[in-house]
Amino acid sequence: MAYFTTRPNAGRHFLQIPGPSNVPDRVLRAMDNPTMDHRGPDFGILGLKVLANLKRVFKTSAPVMVFPASGTGAWEAALVNTLQPGDAVLMCRTGWFAHLWREMAERLGLKPEFIETDWRRGADVAAIGEALAADKSHRIKAVAVVHNETSTGCFSDIAAVRAAMDAVGHPALLLVDTISGLGSLDYRHEEWGVDVTVSGSQKGMMLPPGLSFNAISPKALAASKKITTHRSYWDWGPMLVSNETGYFPSTPATNLLYALDTALDMMLAEGLEPIFARHDRHAEATRRAVRRWGLEVQCADPKAYSSVLTAVRVPEGHSADGLRATILEKFNMSLGNGLGQLKDRVFRIGHLGEFSDLQLIGTIGGVEMGLRAAGVPHEAGGTQAAMDYLSGNA
Ligand SMILES: *Cc1c(COP(=O)(O)O)cnc(C)c1O
Numbered sequence: 001m002a003y004f005t006t007r008p009n010a011g012r013h014f015l016q017i018p019g020p021s022n023v024p025d026r027v028l029r030a031m032d033n034p035t036m037d038h039r040g041p042d043f044g045i046l047g048l049k050v051l052a053n054l055k056r057v058f059k060t061s062a063p064v065m066v067f068p069a070s071g072t073g074a075w076e077a078a079l080v081n082t083l084q085p086g087d088a089v090l091m092c093r094t095g096w097f098a099h100l101w102r103e104m105a106e107r108l109g110l111k112p113e114f115i116e117t118d119w120r121r122g123a124d125v126a127a128i129g130e131a132l133a134a135d136k137s138h139r140i141k142a143v144a145v146v147h148n149e150t151s152t153g154c155f156s157d158i159a160a161v162r163a164a165m166d167a168v169g170h171p172a173l174l175l176v177d178t179i180s181g182l183g184s185l186d187y188r189h190e191e192w193g194v195d196v197t198v199s200g201s202q203k204g205m206m207l208p209p210g211l212s213f214n215a216i217s218p219k220a221l222a223a224s225k226k227i228t229t230h231r232s233y234w235d236w237g238p239m240l241v242s243n244e245t246g247y248f249p250s251t252p253a254t255n256l257l258y259a260l261d262t263a264l265d266m267m268l269a270e271g272l273e274p275i276f277a278r279h280d281r282h283a284e285a286t287r288r289a290v291r292r293w294g295l296e297v298q299c300a301d302p303k304a305y306s307s308v309l310t311a312v313r314v315p316e317g318h319s320a321d322g323l324r325a326t327i328l329e330k331f332n333m334s335l336g337n338g339l340g341q342l343k344d345r346v347f348r349i350g351h352l353g354e355f356s357d358l359q360l361i362g363t364i365g366g367v368e369m370g371l372r373a374a375g376v377p378h379e380a381g382g383t384q385a386a387m388d389y390l391s392g393n394a
Contacts, residue, residue: 006331014333016363018150018309021353023259027206030262031255039250046369047246050257053264057205058184058197058215059285060385061190065214065239068253071179071200074212075101077234078175081214081224085109085382090131090172092123095173096151096339099143102175104283105310113140118139119342120300121123122149122156130162132172142173142195150203151339153297153311153348155185156302162193173220179203182213183267183307184279184352185292195220201256203325204279205234206263210256212339282351282360285389286310289364289382293371298346309336311346318376320347357390 005013010382013024036043054064083089088111091102105112117129124276125144132140143165148155158176165174170346173195178187182197183204194217201211217223218234224236238249267275283305290297290312298311316319321344323334336348351360364386371378 009233010030011332013203014331014359014366016350017336017351018178018348018350019200020209021203021206021350022218022359023208024206024263024266024354025223026266027259027262029247030258031208033258035254038248038254041253044246046257046261047243047248047252049246050261051243051246051265053261053268054213055215056158057185057188057264057266058199058213059191060197060215062190062216062218063240063243065216065236065243066252066257067212067214067239068210068256069212070202070209071177071198071212072100072104073105073214073234074178074200074214076180076196077212077214077236078107078198079110080231080234081227081236082173082175082196082220083110083141084227084229085110086111088113088139089175090115090128090140090143092128092145093117093119094121094123094146094152094154094155094156095119095149096342097149097177097179099340100148101146105144107356112144118300119149119152120154120298122154122301122304125157125160125163128161129168132170132350133163133168138171140170140172142175142176145177147176147178147187148306149347150180150184150300150306150309150336151181151311151342152304153309154299154301155306155308158194158303159188159192166193169314172225179212180308180352183275185306186276188274189215190217194224201260201325205260205351206266207256207259211260238348276307278355279352279392281358281390282355283307283310283384285360286364287293287347288352288389290367293378293382293387295378298342308352310338310346311338311342313346316376319375320344322372323347323374323376325354326374327366330373331366331369333366333370335367343374360390361387 091380202209
């Protein structure tokens with residue numbers, strides 16, 4: 001029986017939302033260890049190891065900080081350490097998460113400027129370049145982009161955003177949310193010239209919710225030292241001082257750090273490139289199934305296809321939420337819902353984190369059976385298309 005469910009015991013629940021993702025048993029077991037003294041001599045050994053391995057996953061030599069919080073906390077940390085009220089921030093409305101980050105920026109007194117998209121592609125790099133070129137007085141202090149837009153299944157080309165900023169010689173900071181991309185999609189904090197990368201534990205990192213991350217650049221650190229407005233819990237300053245010896249200014253989420261340590265060991269043993277290739281393969285198999293069903297993938301630009309999740313549009317006159325309810329009820333699988341303007345229009349299949357070919361086939365098979373049970377018009381054979389692709393590309 002699952003820890004809390006009203007459904008009878010019918011095998012393992014399929015948690016195929018795009019985060020929280022499935023947590024490996026090895027990671028769950030790591031959490032099931034005695035909580036230790038976070039000021040004691042052993043703690044620093046764990047802290048230093050985790051902070052060093054995190055840098056390898058972000059691909060940076062500069063500090064990465066861990067805050068006990070959901071990803072939203074690390075969004076706030078990125079904004080309050082680098083910007084102050086009245087500062088203009090250029091953001092790109094690629095989907096619901098970009099929209100929420102903008103709302104936070106407004107609540108913090110920043111002045112977001114939004115580049116719209118149709119939620120079917122990545123950030124509009126040309127429009128970012130034009131906005132920066134027009135900003136001769138350097139009013140814009142930061143460009144903030146969501147790397148993997150979890151509401152649409154589209155990812156943005158961060159290296160291209162950096163290149164557009166450099167092409168016009170604009171000094172704005174580059175802030176990137178890769179809460180759902182890290183550990184699933186290629187990400188290079190340092191090489192791409194990102195100033196603050198925001199991430200979280202419960203998606204590609206294969207952990208439960210509860211940890212959030214900021215990777216920073218020397219330029220972001222210098223900016224943070226000039227900020228004069230209020231910040232306290234999110235202040236990078238004391239965190240960086242404590243982290244030098246593997247400790248934290250306030251009580252860290254000790255057992256989640258055991259989990260993080262184990263997840264990082266697993267990821268570095270598998271290798272980042274093989275992890276990304278595994279996600280690409282499962283995403284391609286999923287899209288083949290969707291096409292065989294005769295349904296449409298929300299992402300309309302193949303260059304922006306996310307390997308983390310696939311958002312699928314339901315035909316006009318049909319309910320994505322009704323389909324999800326049927327699939328949960330009959331097959332004990334959770335799929336992601338449509339967010340914001342996509343509410344009830346799409347369902348989202350998460351294929352991230354700890355995930356295998358057979359789990360994918362179970363997932364796709366559950367969707368196909370659900371389409372039939374819920375009376376959503378489709379062609380049969382999507383599961384077969386996914387099997388054909390996976391068996392031919394093992
Ligand atoms: C999940 C997610 C968030 C929000 O993170 P929380 O952990 O729910 O606070 C923000 N941005 C993206 C892209 C996400 O996928």
